[in-house]
Amino acid sequence: MTPKKFQETIWKYYRENKRSFAWRETLDPYAILVSEIxxxxxxxxxxxxKYAEWMKLFPTVESLAYASLQKVLESWQGLGYNRRALALKHAAETIAKTYDGKFPDTFDGLLELPGIGPYTAGAVMAFAFNKPFPVIETNIRTVYIHFFFGDKFGQIHDKELLPLIKKTLPRKASAGCGPREWYYALMDYGVYVKKNIGNLNKRxxxxxxQSKFEGSNRQIRSGIVKAITFKPHTSIxxxxxxxxxxxxxxxxQIIKNLIIxxxxxxxxxxxxKFHIA
Structure with missing residues (x-):
């Protein structure tokens, strides 16, 4: 399939099946960072x-930066992987205190924030600032494997996808068809592929x-954080x-995970007694 035909296929599907989410209706980089995490x-x-609840409690980067960790973890309950909440708070603190509340608007600037890696930085650049940065996540990866690697045997490396992602990525931030909307379109098509064809990410x-949660140290740490969030506890x-x-x-096991x-x-x-920091 040619890049042009590929783009036409994705845009056509998107026009007819576009999904609607609150984080797609904002250009606020903080709100977009929250959704990405x-x-x-x-x-x-x-x-x-959870996004709607979070944005009511912490509508700005400053409100998150100066909130107590206990309140942040209370709000995060139900999402799992509490390290994400901690990383998000640390990023907000850095923006509020080091950048005087001004959100970094460059890829390198975003990478300097605690807990922010290349994918998240690229996603914020694309979704908040409509900049043409390569972004690879599970749905986007699915789409490119489906269209361009259907006959390939063996596992596919992201470095094989990157040239295609760059080649098909709109360079201009034109209304309705810039990088932001293009990635939303790819993600929506990826959901379609997974539902109708299968999880091509396995290739x-x-x-x-995902590792088993039941009986894992992750389950123990999650339980400890949940318990201590609502009241101090001893190991007993x-x-x-x-x-x-x-x-x-x-x-x-409890003591080992308390130390961690x-x-x-x-x-x-x-x-x-142990308390939330």
Missing amino acids: MLQQTQTERVKI SRHYTK SLQDYFKKNLIEVTEE LEKEGFITQQKN
Whole structure:
């Protein structure tokens, strides 16, 4: 398929099947950053609810920067992967205190923010500033594999996709067909491919199967953060908390994960009790 025919196919589908989300209706880089962090490891339908709640509580980067970590983690409950909330807060603090509240508007500037990698920086540049930066995520990857690598055997590396992404990416920020809308169109088509053809991401070298949550240290840390968010605990009272929630865990496992959470900046110990930092 030629790049031109590919673009025509994607745009046609998008015009007829465009999805609507609150984060697509804003150009606020902070709001877009929030949505990108939430969407990284959480289903879209869940994010729709939590995003609306979050933006009511923390409508600006300053409101998040100066909020307590306890309030932030309370608001994040239900999304999982609490490190994302911590990274988002640290990024907001950097913007508020180091950049005087002015959101970085360059790719390199965004990369300087805590917890922001190349994908997130590129996504903010595209969605907030309509700049033609290459962006690869699960749905976009699916589309390019479907159209351009149908006959290839073996795993496909993102470096094979990048030239095609750059070649088909609109360079000008024209109304309705610039980088922003193009990536939204690709993502929507990717959802269509997954639903009707299957998960082609399994053919990517970058595909990873999510590790089991039940019985993992991630489950233990998630439980500890959830418990301590609402009241301080000792290692002994945390054992009782897990028993009430029918989760089998030893005191040794609790202590091990308390140490990790303290090092990561989630919690502090005062006397014998652990609190949110």
